[in-house]
Amino acid sequence: MGGLAHYLEEEGVATTQISLIREHTEIIRPPRALWVPFELGRPLGLPDDPALQTRVLVAALKLLEAEKGPVLEDFVE
């Protein structure tokens, strides 16, 4: 996932991403990433919980407004 971010950003497309395995994201160092404490297969949290999904999505998208990076934040409820 983070590798795609590098290639897209080099082509001029801004990216933000969700990270499921923090250790991997720390190595790849994409420009903007939000680590979430959810199990693999559930990057937005819980099914049929639109409020939680929205909080995760907004937190990841808000990283687009960071002034500089790389940014790796933790999602905190």
Next chain:
Amino acid sequence: MVKLSDIPEPKRSYLAALECPEFETTPWARSPDLKDARISIISTAGIHPPSDPDFGKDSADYRIIPGGVKGSDLVMSHISPNFDRTGFAQDINVIFPIDRLSELVEGGVARSVGNNHFSFMGATDPRDMEQQARKLAGLLKGDSIDAVILVPV
């Protein structure tokens, strides 16, 4: 979940041993503020319309997901057995937040949603996806996309 130390064996050792690409620098493309941004989603869950070919082992290409698609119209052909599939089966937004993104646009949080979204098959080495990713960047710019959100599975 999910730090590697929290994942039970043997999955923990498998994931810890995965070789991650390393980059000397981190590129930085600017995005407008979120309220002014046109956004598309890129998933690595291997999802696609059922009429498209399935992803296979080491597939490095992507599938186009039309913006107006219903989540229930998508299938998943990701080859990995290492993640939960019950959430996806119940609610596509748990891996592909198409409804949540549309709601943010309706609420003025973001400006607009791209005409298309995209999916890769995340078990492929990302270095093998480089050519396809750079090609995809051209499509995104052609749709005036300001930024993408990358969602793993």
